[in-house]
Amino acid sequence: MNRFTAFVKKEFLHILRDPRTLLIMFGMPVAQVILFGFAITNEISNAKIAILDQSKDVVTQKLISKILSTGYFELENYLNSEYEIEQVFREGKVKEVIVFGPNFASDFQNGKANLQVIADATDPNTGTTLINYTNAIVNDFIGQEFAGSARILPIRIETRMWYNPELLGVFYFIPGVITIILMLVSTMLTSISIAREKELGTMEVLLASPMKPAQVILAKVIPYLFLSFFNAIVILLMGRFVFHLPFEGSIVFLLLETLLFIIVALSLGVLISTKVATQQLALMISLFALMLPTILLSGFIFPVENMPIALQVISHFIPAKWFVIIIKSILLKGNDISHLWKETLILVAFVVVFIGASIKNYKVRLE
Amino acid sequence: MRTIRFIIQKEFLQIFRNKAMLPIIFLLPVIQLVILSNAATYEIQDIRMVAIDKDNSPMSHRLLSKLNGSPYFKLLQVTNNTKVGTEALNNGIADIVLEIPHRMEKNVTSNIPVKLQLSVNAIDGVKAGLASGYMQAIIVEYGKGIIMLNPPSSLSGGVVTQTSNWFNESLDYKTFMVPGILVLLVTMIGTFLTAMNIVREKELGTMEQLNVSPIKKHHFIIGKLFPFLVLGLLELFIGLVVAKLVFNTPFLGSLFIVFLFAILYLMVVLGIGLLISTITETQQQAMFISWFFMVIFILMSGLFTPIESMPVWAQKITLFNPVRYFIEIMRMVMLKGSGFGDVGRHFLILGIYALVINGLAIWQYRKTS
Numbered sequence: 001m002n003r004f005t006a007f008v009k010k011e012f013l014h015i016l017r018d019p020r021t022l023l024i025m026f027g028m029p030v031a032q033v034i035l036f037g038f039a040i041t042n043e044i045s046n047a048k049i050a051i052l053d054q055s056k057d058v059v060t061q062k063l064i065s066k067i068l069s070t071g072y073f074e075l076e077n078y079l080n081s082e083y084e085i086e087q088v089f090r091e092g093k094v095k096e097v098i099v100f101g102p103n104f105a106s107d108f109q110n111g112k113a114n115l116q117v118i119a120d121a122t123d124p125n126t127g128t129t130l131i132n133y134t135n136a137i138v139n140d141f142i143g144q145e146f147a148g149s150a151r152i153l154p155i156r157i158e159t160r161m162w163y164n165p166e167l168l169g170v171f172y173f174i175p176g177v178i179t180i181i182l183m184l185v186s187t188m189l190t191s192i193s194i195a196r197e198k199e200l201g202t203m204e205v206l207l208a209s210p211m212k213p214a215q216v217i218l219a220k221v222i223p224y225l226f227l228s229f230f231n232a233i234v235i236l237l238m239g240r241f242v243f244h245l246p247f248e249g250s251i252v253f254l255l256l257e258t259l260l261f262i263i264v265a266l267s268l269g270v271l272i273s274t275k276v277a278t279q280q281l282a283l284m285i286s287l288f289a290l291m292l293p294t295i296l297l298s299g300f301i302f303p304v305e306n307m308p309i310a311l312q313v314i315s316h317f318i319p320a321k322w323f324v325i326i327i328k329s330i331l332l333k334g335n336d337i338s339h340l341w342k343e344t345l346i347l348v349a350f351v352v353v354f355i356g357a358s359i360k361n362y363k364v365r366l367e
Numbered sequence: 368m369r370t371i372r373f374i375i376q377k378e379f380l381q382i383f384r385n386k387a388m389l390p391i392i393f394l395l396p397v398i399q400l401v402i403l404s405n406a407a408t409y410e411i412q413d414i415r416m417v418a419i420d421k422d423n424s425p426m427s428h429r430l431l432s433k434l435n436g437s438p439y440f441k442l443l444q445v446t447n448n449t450k451v452g453t454e455a456l457n458n459g460i461a462d463i464v465l466e467i468p469h470r471m472e473k474n475v476t477s478n479i480p481v482k483l484q485l486s487v488n489a490i491d492g493v494k495a496g497l498a499s500g501y502m503q504a505i506i507v508e509y510g511k512g513i514i515m516l517n518p519p520s521s522l523s524g525g526v527v528t529q530t531s532n533w534f535n536e537s538l539d540y541k542t543f544m545v546p547g548i549l550v551l552l553v554t555m556i557g558t559f560l561t562a563m564n565i566v567r568e569k570e571l572g573t574m575e576q577l578n579v580s581p582i583k584k585h586h587f588i589i590g591k592l593f594p595f596l597v598l599g600l601l602e603l604f605i606g607l608v609v610a611k612l613v614f615n616t617p618f619l620g621s622l623f624i625v626f627l628f629a630i631l632y633l634m635v636v637l638g639i640g641l642l643i644s645t646i647t648e649t650q651q652q653a654m655f656i657s658w659f660f661m662v663i664f665i666l667m668s669g670l671f672t673p674i675e676s677m678p679v680w681a682q683k684i685t686l687f688n689p690v691r692y693f694i695e696i697m698r699m700v701m702l703k704g705s706g707f708g709d710v711g712r713h714f715l716i717l718g719i720y721a722l723v724i725n726g727l728a729i730w731q732y733r734k735t736s
Contacts, residue, residue: 018649018651021652031659032659036666048675090703122698122703124539124543126673129497196651283650287559287654288395288559292548295671296403301672302407302671307405314402
């Protein structure tokens, strides 16, 4: 046991003696969470549009000023002919063009006014959203102009957005960003540890020592476990006090789940580390191979249930996906273990598999 | 010139002799491109719905079957108990709960306004917004049908709206995502590999040998940069072929513009990698820093979330993001067929960027330690 604590101490010293890495490790996640918490959002506002007004009458003026006053749209310029539509799209200046047909005002009274809404659908989500906004504004305008007449639909819908009434992107993205940072940083940290000893030649010393494989691995993981957990707490505190995330559920439960997730990531790092010979390879696997799948398949930006079945199956093997579910349920819904036991068990299974495979892979002989 | 050639030769040999790295450089990006391009979609189908039908009339039944018949909603359960509906939302069985009030049919036919109540699980704001939008559209459509049945005596004016989606009529997400994801993969490979390159020589001690040789600073940087430039272009070419063959992504514009821009672009990202490499001491530090920038570059590139949605200060930050420019160019040239005139500004910006970054890298590289 004494031998083991000495080994853990050695690992701690390794880390603490490299203040640059420490600074990067703690500074960067904080900077990223702040940056993304404020910057990443899907809500569309101030989309640039161009208008081709072939009537220039009272009604079009009124409708245009209504469209521009909503805050969703911002006028880039007026066009003079239909030829210019394609041109502004190709220059990439505007996302939508609204075309008012000739004689708009008089046709408006007869219910035949011609309005064309063209969206740049290279980004389908923005395209459809903008068209929907425009339609809603136009319908609203018609309702105002003909108030009291039977054109107005008898059915109204009252929508309540639960758990996130203002549809804040932050609520959705912050748990995702926390997950991505913990996953990638923790995996990367341990993945280099053994590979580095191999590359720098100090592995021989470890192999010649009477330490058991499990002890070597555990000793390497413990310091990083502390560091990552500390990191997680800092990020969660920021979520609470900078972004005002609701902490509906139990904090102790949240921290335990976080610890479990860090262990998953660290043990994946160890597994990578035992497999490869150079730090370069370890880093390429832990960062390059993991980054996009973690971002895309964790449900952090794109909902998993919309993906093709094959991808949904693959996403089950992305640990981050389960943690995103857990952390969101605890923070926003206040769920406890009775709702989340399945996800928790899956994370535990990941740990068992990763650690088991690492111990099996750990070779006591140099090739 | 001869010196540069030897460095280039050495670098190529090092890349191709590292058998474990080759699949990561060439195979992994292709696999990721093919698989992950399918993941990035906002198309929503089969939103799980529970209905609380307190009216239980022919009209409410028709409305529910209309919703259930649309591709967007899947009606899991109809109940007349508000509690059951709320519970379904709470434990995540349903995404959306629609409550139809008493006497809907009666009130609608006698033209008394009726309020339907829609509760949406809004943790995922985008999905919630889209779901309630679809619901709104279907119900408005349904309402119009009712008006048609009993036309009001004084039919007054309105607008005939025609909408069209240009450049991507079928609203296919893959068309949108493939060029962007390809850019990310090329960028990551380039930055990570160059960032680790010089620092690796430092860590393993081979840097000494290079430093005592008569290689000039700019020879060294050019010699280190060139092989990865070739690698990046090759990577891009493979990716474009895959995009064409697997996804049938349109390519309206000129291939020449894309590759010309790619050269400029790679000089920027590889320059960033080299710069990181010269200012760090260990591969771990180099990777941390390049990872930090890469995550920022990726999430602020406008690939996954539109740049216009960001606050103004964040939009200003994206002006320094090279990835943003390349993704824009790829989309403009491939999907809209933009020409030189449309993308000239991008060339200018990245040209300046490349000069500054590589100048810095040469200036920062010290032959003495």
